[in-house]
Amino acid sequence: MRRLKPAMANILLTNRCVRSCPYCFAGRQMAEAEADTHLSWENAVYLADFLEKTGERRLSLLGGEPSLHPEFVAITAYFAARGFNVTVFTSGIMSSAKLGELAASVALLPRERVQFVCNINNPEQTPESAGETERLHAFLKAMGPWTQAGFNIYRTDYDIGFLFDLVERYWMRRRLRLGIAHPIPGAGNLSIAVDDIGKVIARLEVWRDRFESARLKPSFDCGFALCKIGDEQLGWLTRLAGRMEFKCSPAVDITPDMQVYCCFPLAGLARKSVFDFDSYRQLVNHYRDLQHRLRAEIPGIFPECGDCPHHAEGTCSAGGACQIAGRLVRENPGRLSDIERTFSEPRLPA
Protein backbone atom coordinates (compact mmCIF):
# COMPACT_ATOMS: atom_id res chain seq x y z
CA MET A 1 0.00 0.00 0.00
CA ARG A 2 1.24 3.48 -0.89
CA ARG A 3 2.30 5.49 2.18
CA LEU A 4 0.75 8.90 2.05
CA LYS A 5 2.71 11.92 3.13
CA PRO A 6 0.90 13.87 5.86
CA ALA A 7 -0.61 17.13 4.68
CA MET A 8 0.91 20.34 5.95
CA ALA A 9 -0.56 21.43 9.28
CA ASN A 10 -2.40 24.73 9.36
CA ILE A 11 -2.04 26.42 12.72
CA LEU A 12 -4.55 29.19 13.41
CA LEU A 13 -2.86 31.84 15.52
CA THR A 14 -6.06 33.77 16.12
CA ASN A 15 -9.74 33.76 15.19
CA ARG A 16 -9.82 37.48 14.49
CA CYS A 17 -9.63 38.96 11.02
CA VAL A 18 -9.31 42.43 9.57
CA ARG A 19 -11.43 41.75 6.51
CA SER A 20 -14.93 40.43 5.91
CA CYS A 21 -14.64 38.78 2.51
CA PRO A 22 -18.03 37.78 1.08
CA TYR A 23 -16.69 34.32 0.17
CA CYS A 24 -14.96 33.63 3.48
CA PHE A 25 -15.02 29.89 4.19
CA ALA A 26 -13.51 30.37 7.64
CA GLY A 27 -16.21 32.80 8.71
CA ARG A 28 -18.40 30.24 10.42
CA GLN A 29 -15.54 28.76 12.41
CA MET A 30 -14.44 32.23 13.46
CA ALA A 31 -17.96 33.35 14.36
CA GLU A 32 -18.44 30.33 16.62
CA ALA A 33 -15.05 30.67 18.29
CA GLU A 34 -14.03 33.13 20.96
CA ALA A 35 -12.63 36.12 19.13
CA ASP A 36 -9.87 36.89 21.58
CA THR A 37 -8.38 33.44 21.75
CA HIS A 38 -4.78 33.40 20.61
CA LEU A 39 -2.42 30.45 20.35
CA SER A 40 -0.40 30.36 23.58
CA TRP A 41 3.35 29.85 23.78
CA GLU A 42 2.82 26.55 25.61
CA ASN A 43 0.67 25.27 22.76
CA ALA A 44 3.12 26.56 20.15
CA VAL A 45 5.89 24.51 21.81
CA TYR A 46 3.58 21.50 22.05
CA LEU A 47 2.70 21.72 18.35
CA ALA A 48 6.34 22.07 17.31
CA ASP A 49 7.18 18.93 19.29
CA PHE A 50 4.07 17.15 17.98
CA LEU A 51 4.93 17.82 14.33
CA GLU A 52 8.64 17.19 14.79
CA LYS A 53 7.91 13.75 16.21
CA THR A 54 6.31 12.74 12.88
CA GLY A 55 9.18 14.21 10.90
CA GLU A 56 7.02 17.00 9.52
CA ARG A 57 9.15 20.05 8.67
CA ARG A 58 6.53 22.32 7.13
CA LEU A 59 3.65 24.20 8.62
CA SER A 60 1.36 27.07 7.80
CA LEU A 61 0.30 29.89 10.08
CA LEU A 62 -3.06 31.44 9.45
CA GLY A 63 -6.10 32.93 11.13
CA GLY A 64 -8.26 34.97 10.78
CA GLU A 65 -5.44 37.30 10.11
CA PRO A 66 -2.40 35.73 11.84
CA SER A 67 -0.60 39.03 12.27
CA LEU A 68 -3.29 40.05 14.79
CA HIS A 69 -1.71 37.64 17.27
CA PRO A 70 0.15 39.88 19.74
CA GLU A 71 3.27 37.73 19.35
CA PHE A 72 2.89 36.98 15.65
CA VAL A 73 6.46 37.84 14.69
CA ALA A 74 7.98 36.00 17.65
CA ILE A 75 5.89 32.86 17.07
CA THR A 76 6.78 32.85 13.37
CA ALA A 77 10.45 33.24 14.29
CA TYR A 78 10.09 30.49 16.89
CA PHE A 79 8.80 27.90 14.42
CA ALA A 80 11.56 28.92 12.00
CA ALA A 81 14.13 28.55 14.79
CA ARG A 82 12.80 25.05 15.44
CA GLY A 83 13.73 24.23 11.84
CA PHE A 84 10.29 24.38 10.26
CA ASN A 85 9.69 25.90 6.86
CA VAL A 86 6.87 28.28 7.66
CA THR A 87 4.24 29.58 5.26
CA VAL A 88 2.17 32.48 6.57
CA PHE A 89 -1.22 33.06 4.97
CA THR A 90 -1.97 36.73 5.38
CA SER A 91 -3.94 39.60 3.92
CA GLY A 92 -0.81 41.71 4.35
CA ILE A 93 -2.87 44.19 6.36
CA MET A 94 -0.89 44.98 9.49
CA SER A 95 0.43 47.98 11.37
CA SER A 96 3.63 49.59 10.14
CA ALA A 97 5.29 48.77 13.49
CA LYS A 98 4.49 45.08 13.14
CA LEU A 99 5.54 45.08 9.51
CA GLY A 100 8.90 46.63 10.41
CA GLU A 101 9.44 44.03 13.13
CA LEU A 102 8.50 41.24 10.72
CA ALA A 103 10.78 42.46 7.94
CA ALA A 104 13.72 42.78 10.33
CA SER A 105 13.21 39.25 11.65
CA VAL A 106 12.63 37.53 8.33
CA ALA A 107 15.68 39.19 6.78
CA LEU A 108 17.87 37.25 9.24
CA LEU A 109 16.53 33.87 8.10
CA PRO A 110 17.34 31.73 5.07
CA ARG A 111 14.97 32.63 2.21
CA GLU A 112 13.12 29.32 2.21
CA ARG A 113 12.52 29.29 5.96
CA VAL A 114 9.63 31.77 6.01
CA GLN A 115 7.42 32.68 3.10
CA PHE A 116 4.06 34.34 2.75
CA VAL A 117 0.96 33.66 0.74
CA CYS A 118 -0.82 36.96 0.46
CA ASN A 119 -4.48 36.42 -0.36
CA ILE A 120 -5.41 39.43 -2.42
CA ASN A 121 -8.89 40.47 -3.47
CA ASN A 122 -9.58 42.46 -6.60
CA PRO A 123 -10.43 45.89 -5.18
CA GLU A 124 -12.86 46.53 -8.01
CA GLN A 125 -14.83 43.35 -7.40
CA THR A 126 -14.66 42.89 -3.64
CA PRO A 127 -15.47 45.50 -0.98
CA GLU A 128 -12.34 46.69 0.79
CA SER A 129 -11.79 47.46 4.45
CA ALA A 130 -10.53 50.94 5.32
CA GLY A 131 -6.92 51.51 4.30
CA GLU A 132 -6.61 47.97 2.89
CA THR A 133 -4.89 48.90 -0.37
CA GLU A 134 -2.30 51.18 1.27
CA ARG A 135 -1.38 48.55 3.84
CA LEU A 136 -1.27 45.78 1.28
CA HIS A 137 1.16 47.78 -0.83
CA ALA A 138 3.29 48.57 2.22
CA PHE A 139 3.44 44.86 3.00
CA LEU A 140 4.38 43.90 -0.55
CA LYS A 141 6.98 46.63 -0.71
CA ALA A 142 8.68 45.17 2.37
CA MET A 143 8.03 41.46 1.88
CA GLY A 144 7.43 41.02 -1.87
CA PRO A 145 10.38 38.70 -2.56
CA TRP A 146 9.17 36.37 0.22
CA THR A 147 5.58 36.44 -0.95
CA GLN A 148 3.45 34.64 -3.47
CA ALA A 149 0.01 35.87 -4.36
CA GLY A 150 -3.15 33.95 -3.60
CA PHE A 151 -6.51 34.59 -5.13
CA ASN A 152 -9.82 33.11 -4.04
CA ILE A 153 -12.37 32.73 -6.81
CA TYR A 154 -15.98 33.20 -5.77
CA ARG A 155 -17.54 34.54 -8.96
CA THR A 156 -17.31 33.28 -12.52
CA ASP A 157 -16.43 36.73 -13.89
CA TYR A 158 -13.40 37.03 -11.61
CA ASP A 159 -10.57 39.29 -12.72
CA ILE A 160 -6.93 38.60 -11.83
CA GLY A 161 -5.39 41.06 -14.27
CA PHE A 162 -4.31 43.41 -11.47
CA LEU A 163 -2.17 40.67 -9.87
CA PHE A 164 0.39 40.61 -12.68
CA ASP A 165 1.22 44.25 -12.02
CA LEU A 166 1.69 43.60 -8.31
CA VAL A 167 3.93 40.61 -8.95
CA GLU A 168 6.18 42.62 -11.24
CA ARG A 169 6.20 45.79 -9.19
CA TYR A 170 7.07 44.14 -5.89
CA TRP A 171 9.34 41.34 -7.09
CA MET A 172 7.00 38.73 -5.77
CA ARG A 173 7.54 35.00 -6.12
CA ARG A 174 6.41 33.68 -9.47
CA ARG A 175 3.65 31.46 -8.11
CA LEU A 176 -0.06 32.15 -7.90
CA ARG A 177 -2.25 30.06 -5.62
CA LEU A 178 -5.75 29.85 -7.03
CA GLY A 179 -8.50 28.70 -4.70
CA ILE A 180 -12.15 28.05 -5.26
CA ALA A 181 -14.47 29.46 -2.61
CA HIS A 182 -16.45 26.51 -1.31
CA PRO A 183 -19.98 26.75 0.05
CA ILE A 184 -20.34 26.20 3.77
CA PRO A 185 -23.72 24.63 4.51
CA GLY A 186 -25.86 27.21 6.27
CA ALA A 187 -23.19 29.93 6.16
CA GLY A 188 -24.43 31.83 3.11
CA ASN A 189 -20.94 32.66 1.84
CA LEU A 190 -20.51 33.43 -1.83
CA SER A 191 -18.98 30.46 -3.61
CA ILE A 192 -18.51 28.63 -6.87
CA ALA A 193 -21.07 25.96 -7.71
CA VAL A 194 -19.54 22.69 -8.91
CA ASP A 195 -21.22 23.14 -12.29
CA ASP A 196 -19.28 26.39 -12.73
CA ILE A 197 -15.82 24.92 -12.11
CA GLY A 198 -15.34 24.44 -15.85
CA LYS A 199 -16.11 28.11 -16.50
CA VAL A 200 -13.69 29.17 -13.77
CA ILE A 201 -10.84 27.15 -15.26
CA ALA A 202 -11.60 28.18 -18.83
CA ARG A 203 -11.48 31.86 -17.82
CA LEU A 204 -7.77 31.54 -17.01
CA GLU A 205 -7.26 31.56 -20.77
CA VAL A 206 -7.96 35.33 -20.71
CA TRP A 207 -4.61 35.91 -19.01
CA ARG A 208 -2.61 33.18 -20.78
CA ASP A 209 -0.20 35.62 -22.44
CA ARG A 210 0.35 37.49 -19.20
CA PHE A 211 0.96 34.28 -17.26
CA GLU A 212 3.57 33.28 -19.82
CA SER A 213 5.28 36.62 -20.20
CA ALA A 214 5.50 37.08 -16.42
CA ARG A 215 6.47 33.40 -15.95
CA LEU A 216 3.85 33.36 -13.23
CA LYS A 217 3.02 29.75 -12.42
CA PRO A 218 -0.53 29.07 -11.26
CA SER A 219 -1.28 26.27 -8.84
CA PHE A 220 -4.68 24.91 -7.95
CA ASP A 221 -5.83 24.61 -4.39
CA CYS A 222 -8.38 21.92 -3.59
CA GLY A 223 -11.66 21.59 -5.44
CA PHE A 224 -10.60 21.85 -9.08
CA ALA A 225 -11.64 18.92 -11.27
CA LEU A 226 -9.43 17.45 -13.99
CA CYS A 227 -12.35 16.66 -16.31
CA LYS A 228 -13.27 20.34 -16.47
CA ILE A 229 -10.06 21.38 -18.17
CA GLY A 230 -9.39 20.83 -21.84
CA ASP A 231 -6.25 19.07 -23.06
CA GLU A 232 -4.92 22.19 -24.80
CA GLN A 233 -5.35 24.33 -21.70
CA LEU A 234 -3.88 21.64 -19.46
CA GLY A 235 -0.95 21.50 -21.84
CA TRP A 236 0.03 25.16 -21.57
CA LEU A 237 -0.54 25.21 -17.83
CA THR A 238 1.65 22.14 -17.36
CA ARG A 239 4.36 23.51 -19.65
CA LEU A 240 4.36 26.72 -17.63
CA ALA A 241 3.86 25.51 -14.10
CA GLY A 242 4.71 21.81 -14.05
CA ARG A 243 2.30 19.12 -12.99
CA MET A 244 -1.08 20.52 -12.00
CA GLU A 245 -2.72 19.02 -8.92
CA PHE A 246 -6.40 18.12 -8.67
CA LYS A 247 -6.27 16.90 -5.12
CA CYS A 248 -8.11 17.15 -1.87
CA SER A 249 -6.50 15.86 1.28
CA PRO A 250 -7.06 16.89 4.89
CA ALA A 251 -5.58 20.34 5.34
CA VAL A 252 -5.86 19.78 9.10
CA ASP A 253 -6.64 23.10 10.71
CA ILE A 254 -5.60 23.48 14.35
CA THR A 255 -7.41 26.25 16.21
CA PRO A 256 -5.83 28.54 18.83
CA ASP A 257 -7.44 26.43 21.57
CA MET A 258 -6.04 23.23 20.04
CA GLN A 259 -9.20 21.90 18.45
CA VAL A 260 -8.68 20.24 15.11
CA TYR A 261 -10.79 19.51 12.07
CA CYS A 262 -10.39 18.32 8.52
CA CYS A 263 -10.37 21.76 6.86
CA PHE A 264 -12.22 25.08 7.12
CA PRO A 265 -15.25 24.05 5.06
CA LEU A 266 -15.63 20.91 7.19
CA ALA A 267 -14.98 22.71 10.46
CA GLY A 268 -18.34 21.65 11.83
CA LEU A 269 -17.72 17.96 11.24
CA ALA A 270 -15.95 15.49 13.56
CA ARG A 271 -14.01 18.12 15.44
CA LYS A 272 -11.55 16.82 18.01
CA SER A 273 -8.66 18.00 20.15
CA VAL A 274 -5.00 17.73 19.17
CA PHE A 275 -4.49 16.09 22.56
CA ASP A 276 -6.66 13.16 21.45
CA PHE A 277 -3.88 12.00 19.15
CA ASP A 278 -0.50 10.44 19.84
CA SER A 279 1.08 11.73 16.65
CA TYR A 280 0.44 14.04 13.75
CA ARG A 281 0.38 11.07 11.38
CA GLN A 282 -2.40 9.49 13.45
CA LEU A 283 -4.31 12.77 13.35
CA VAL A 284 -4.04 13.09 9.56
CA ASN A 285 -5.01 9.46 9.07
CA HIS A 286 -8.08 10.07 11.22
CA TYR A 287 -9.32 12.80 8.90
CA ARG A 288 -8.26 10.91 5.80
CA ASP A 289 -10.52 8.15 7.08
CA LEU A 290 -13.36 10.67 7.38
CA GLN A 291 -12.82 11.72 3.78
CA HIS A 292 -12.85 8.08 2.67
CA ARG A 293 -16.18 7.56 4.42
CA LEU A 294 -17.65 10.59 2.69
CA ARG A 295 -16.37 9.39 -0.66
CA ALA A 296 -17.76 5.91 0.01
CA GLU A 297 -21.20 7.55 0.08
CA ILE A 298 -20.66 9.77 -2.96
CA PRO A 299 -17.48 9.20 -5.00
CA GLY A 300 -17.24 12.70 -6.39
CA ILE A 301 -18.91 15.96 -7.18
CA PHE A 302 -20.22 14.81 -10.55
CA PRO A 303 -22.35 11.72 -11.27
CA GLU A 304 -19.69 10.37 -13.63
CA CYS A 305 -16.89 10.55 -10.99
CA GLY A 306 -17.61 6.99 -9.83
CA ASP A 307 -16.56 5.54 -13.18
CA CYS A 308 -13.75 7.99 -13.94
CA PRO A 309 -10.32 6.41 -14.51
CA HIS A 310 -8.55 9.58 -13.33
CA HIS A 311 -10.34 9.29 -10.01
CA ALA A 312 -9.61 5.56 -9.80
CA GLU A 313 -5.92 6.18 -10.50
CA GLY A 314 -5.72 9.02 -7.98
CA THR A 315 -4.90 11.72 -10.53
CA CYS A 316 -8.03 13.61 -9.55
CA SER A 317 -9.78 13.60 -6.19
CA ALA A 318 -13.13 14.14 -7.90
CA GLY A 319 -13.64 17.44 -6.14
CA GLY A 320 -13.30 18.45 -2.54
CA ALA A 321 -14.62 16.43 0.36
CA CYS A 322 -16.45 19.57 1.46
CA GLN A 323 -18.26 19.72 -1.89
CA ILE A 324 -19.19 16.06 -1.47
CA ALA A 325 -20.41 16.72 2.06
CA GLY A 326 -22.51 19.57 0.72
CA ARG A 327 -24.03 17.26 -1.88
CA LEU A 328 -24.72 14.67 0.82
CA VAL A 329 -26.53 17.26 2.92
CA ARG A 330 -28.71 18.19 -0.05
CA GLU A 331 -29.44 14.67 -1.26
CA ASN A 332 -29.62 12.72 1.98
CA PRO A 333 -30.09 14.97 4.99
CA GLY A 334 -29.18 13.14 8.16
CA ARG A 335 -26.65 10.81 6.53
CA LEU A 336 -23.81 13.18 7.36
CA SER A 337 -24.82 13.04 11.03
CA ASP A 338 -24.86 9.23 10.83
CA ILE A 339 -21.35 9.23 9.41
CA GLU A 340 -20.13 11.62 12.06
CA ARG A 341 -21.69 9.53 14.82
CA THR A 342 -20.23 6.21 13.65
CA PHE A 343 -16.91 7.92 12.98
CA SER A 344 -16.71 9.07 16.58
CA GLU A 345 -17.44 5.64 18.02
CA PRO A 346 -14.46 3.71 19.35
CA ARG A 347 -13.24 1.03 16.99
CA LEU A 348 -11.14 -2.06 17.44
CA PRO A 349 -7.44 -1.36 17.00
CA ALA A 350 -6.09 -2.21 13.55
Place this chain on the structure above:
Amino acid sequence: MNLVCPHEPSLLMRLDGRTILVRVDDPRDIVPAAGDTRSRNKLARVLARSEAPLAETAIAENWRGIAVDLAVPSCGPMLAVLKLAPLLRRLEVRVVLPAEPAEFAGAKVLASLGVPVAVALTGVRDW
Protein backbone atom coordinates in the same frame (compact mmCIF):
# COMPACT_ATOMS: atom_id res chain seq x y z
CA MET B 1 33.37 18.63 47.95
CA ASN B 2 32.46 21.77 45.98
CA LEU B 3 32.33 25.09 47.75
CA VAL B 4 30.05 28.01 46.94
CA CYS B 5 31.50 31.41 47.66
CA PRO B 6 31.23 35.03 46.53
CA HIS B 7 33.72 36.56 44.15
CA GLU B 8 36.13 37.74 46.82
CA PRO B 9 39.78 37.41 45.71
CA SER B 10 41.14 37.35 49.27
CA LEU B 11 38.80 34.50 50.15
CA LEU B 12 39.59 32.61 46.97
CA MET B 13 43.31 32.77 47.77
CA ARG B 14 42.71 30.99 51.05
CA LEU B 15 40.76 28.20 49.34
CA ASP B 16 43.77 27.08 47.37
CA GLY B 17 43.17 23.93 45.26
CA ARG B 18 39.44 23.57 45.92
CA THR B 19 36.59 23.19 43.44
CA ILE B 20 34.60 26.38 43.57
CA LEU B 21 31.20 27.66 42.43
CA VAL B 22 31.69 31.40 42.48
CA ARG B 23 28.80 33.83 42.86
CA VAL B 24 28.55 37.24 41.14
CA ASP B 25 25.74 39.78 41.24
CA ASP B 26 26.54 41.35 37.90
CA PRO B 27 27.01 39.39 34.66
CA ARG B 28 29.87 41.76 33.75
CA ASP B 29 31.86 40.12 36.57
CA ILE B 30 31.63 36.62 35.12
CA VAL B 31 34.91 36.69 33.24
CA PRO B 32 36.99 38.30 36.06
CA ALA B 33 35.45 35.94 38.62
CA ALA B 34 36.28 32.94 36.47
CA GLY B 35 39.86 34.19 36.02
CA ASP B 36 40.40 34.87 39.73
CA THR B 37 39.00 31.49 40.69
CA ARG B 38 41.02 29.56 38.15
CA SER B 39 44.26 31.22 39.23
CA ARG B 40 44.39 29.08 42.41
CA ASN B 41 41.35 26.80 42.31
CA LYS B 42 39.29 24.63 40.07
CA LEU B 43 36.20 26.44 38.74
CA ALA B 44 33.01 24.38 38.67
CA ARG B 45 30.57 27.11 37.63
CA VAL B 46 29.91 30.82 37.91
CA LEU B 47 26.55 31.54 39.53
CA ALA B 48 25.56 34.92 38.08
CA ARG B 49 22.52 37.00 38.97
CA SER B 50 21.11 39.57 36.59
CA GLU B 51 18.68 42.29 37.63
CA ALA B 52 17.52 42.62 34.02
CA PRO B 53 15.32 40.19 32.07
CA LEU B 54 17.20 37.69 29.93
CA ALA B 55 16.37 39.63 26.76
CA GLU B 56 18.14 42.71 28.16
CA THR B 57 21.11 40.99 29.75
CA ALA B 58 24.40 41.54 27.95
CA ILE B 59 25.54 38.03 27.15
CA ALA B 60 29.09 37.99 25.84
CA GLU B 61 31.00 35.71 23.51
CA ASN B 62 33.96 35.87 25.94
CA TRP B 63 32.00 33.69 28.38
CA ARG B 64 33.01 30.79 26.15
CA GLY B 65 34.64 28.05 28.19
CA ILE B 66 33.00 29.18 31.43
CA ALA B 67 30.09 27.19 32.82
CA VAL B 68 27.54 29.79 33.89
CA ASP B 69 24.23 29.59 35.75
CA LEU B 70 22.55 32.86 34.78
CA ALA B 71 19.66 33.70 37.11
CA VAL B 72 17.28 36.25 35.61
CA PRO B 73 13.98 37.60 36.97
CA SER B 74 12.15 36.90 33.70
CA CYS B 75 12.66 36.18 30.02
CA GLY B 76 11.48 39.52 28.66
CA PRO B 77 10.23 39.97 25.09
CA MET B 78 10.27 36.59 23.39
CA LEU B 79 11.48 37.85 20.03
CA ALA B 80 14.65 39.17 21.64
CA VAL B 81 15.06 35.91 23.56
CA LEU B 82 14.81 33.94 20.32
CA LYS B 83 17.63 36.00 18.86
CA LEU B 84 19.80 35.17 21.89
CA ALA B 85 19.18 31.43 21.68
CA PRO B 86 22.01 30.56 19.23
CA LEU B 87 24.53 32.44 21.40
CA LEU B 88 23.25 30.77 24.54
CA ARG B 89 23.64 27.37 22.89
CA ARG B 90 27.22 28.14 21.82
CA LEU B 91 28.15 29.16 25.35
CA GLU B 92 27.91 26.96 28.40
CA VAL B 93 25.05 28.94 29.93
CA ARG B 94 22.15 27.54 31.89
CA VAL B 95 19.33 30.05 32.26
CA VAL B 96 17.75 30.02 35.72
CA LEU B 97 14.19 31.35 35.90
CA PRO B 98 12.03 31.86 38.98
CA ALA B 99 9.37 29.24 39.63
CA GLU B 100 6.51 31.55 38.72
CA PRO B 101 3.75 30.53 36.31
CA ALA B 102 4.41 33.57 34.12
CA GLU B 103 7.91 32.26 33.39
CA PHE B 104 6.99 28.66 32.58
CA ALA B 105 6.24 29.44 28.92
CA GLY B 106 9.63 31.10 28.50
CA ALA B 107 11.31 28.12 30.17
CA LYS B 108 9.58 25.75 27.77
CA VAL B 109 10.46 27.86 24.73
CA LEU B 110 14.13 28.07 25.72
CA ALA B 111 14.38 24.37 26.54
CA SER B 112 12.70 23.48 23.24
CA LEU B 113 15.39 25.48 21.43
CA GLY B 114 18.15 23.48 23.11
CA VAL B 115 19.06 26.07 25.74
CA PRO B 116 19.66 24.50 29.19
CA VAL B 117 17.11 25.88 31.64
CA ALA B 118 16.57 25.52 35.37
CA VAL B 119 13.69 26.74 37.49
CA ALA B 120 14.73 28.05 40.90
CA LEU B 121 12.40 27.35 43.76
CA THR B 122 13.39 30.52 45.58
CA GLY B 123 10.62 32.01 47.66
CA VAL B 124 8.92 28.64 47.98
CA ARG B 125 8.06 27.70 51.54
CA ASP B 126 10.76 25.53 53.07
CA TRP B 127 9.11 22.54 54.69
